[in-house]
Amino acid sequence: MRFFSRTFTVFSFLLALTLLLIFLHVRGLAKPVESTAAQVPRPFVYVFSGIGNSIKSFFGYFSSVSKVNNQNAELAAQVRTLQQDNIILQQYKLENEKLKKELGYKDLSKYQLIPGTVIGMDPTGYSQAVVLNIGSNDGVRVGAAVLSEGVLVGKIITVESFTSKVLLVTDPQSNIDAQISLTGDNAIVRGSYGSGMVIDLVSQSVQLNKGDEVVTAGLNADLPKGILIGSVGELQSQKNGLFQKATVVPSTDLKNLNFVSVIK
């Protein structure tokens, strides 16, 4: 009987404490406590992350041999196509530079980048978020775009002194103002459960084709225009719908992120 009365007392106390913490969190007042608590496991996360990456790369070598052969053949074909494309692009570049000079445009493609390493994932698997080893001390701020090999992978949602959390573009809470690169039509790219993305709110008058590149629209100050997000996959919309909708295939492997860059 004594056990139950003691358990009930402790449970009631902790329940009240939890409700207080939820209230403070929703109001945004629990930030200092959360920030301090988030720092505590950091050294252990580093150690485990290092061990985990070594094991992953060791086993990854064996499993990747057959994949590498297939990729090699595909890449050889791609190189030939890209060589041809490159010649055309060089001509465009010259033309573009001339135009920029004439119009006095500032070169928008030069971002100040902060390099970072992914040290962990969301431990519960209910959201697509990763933890980086860079924080406010390195100049990272909330809302900044995170790139991997030049491709947008997410946005910074929380920043601590030495770490930061990135909400990946595949998370359902992620909404990005996007543009179809070819036509310049605006749309929204949303994350969806199961590591995918959908492009939504595309006008019915727009010709949406599989493989079309999707880039950022630059409507938000934190997300510069023209950063590649992915390419259009399967069309999901119906003909009588107001807007078109399609899946978006990410242009980088979001499940195996290692090194990323954050735009300053």
Place this chain on the structure above:
Amino acid sequence: MTKFLLYFFSIILLLALNIVFPTIRSSTPNFLFLFVVVNAFRKNNQDFLWLAFFSGLMLDIYSNVFFGTYTLSFMIIAVIISYTTKIFFSADPSIVYFGSVAAVSNLLLIGLVFIMNTVGVHIQSNLGRIPALYLGQKIWIDLFLNLIFVGPIYYLSSVIERIIEDNAKRSARTF
């Protein structure tokens, strides 16, 4: 003091392991949840509620679900396990019984996470709703992974309990 340090480092280590553990189709074993289950299961453990509270709090800070979801879920599950174990089972429980408790608790946890997330969506409008279909696919892989790792966590808990007991005996002898 030894007890506090042991529990503190266990929670931190298990959280760090949870963060870096590779995900399999968005699923990953929940080491902190298993630690809570194991400790609530032990009849002579008086601190299981505190462990549930702090384990849940750390997961809430590091995960992206509605804040408080894991803290409340872990505490409710810990009380239920402790209550049923103390009331209905006097003898040493078998491994099958323990596995069943872990499995049922896991299903209960997913149910509680779903309910609290739905409540959270109404409170915090920027929160994403977890679709039932996604949860349905995730449940079974989560359960499978948790049942694989419940053994090592039980062992860890036994080692901690033994150290605490030895320490208590040594202190008693000194006095």
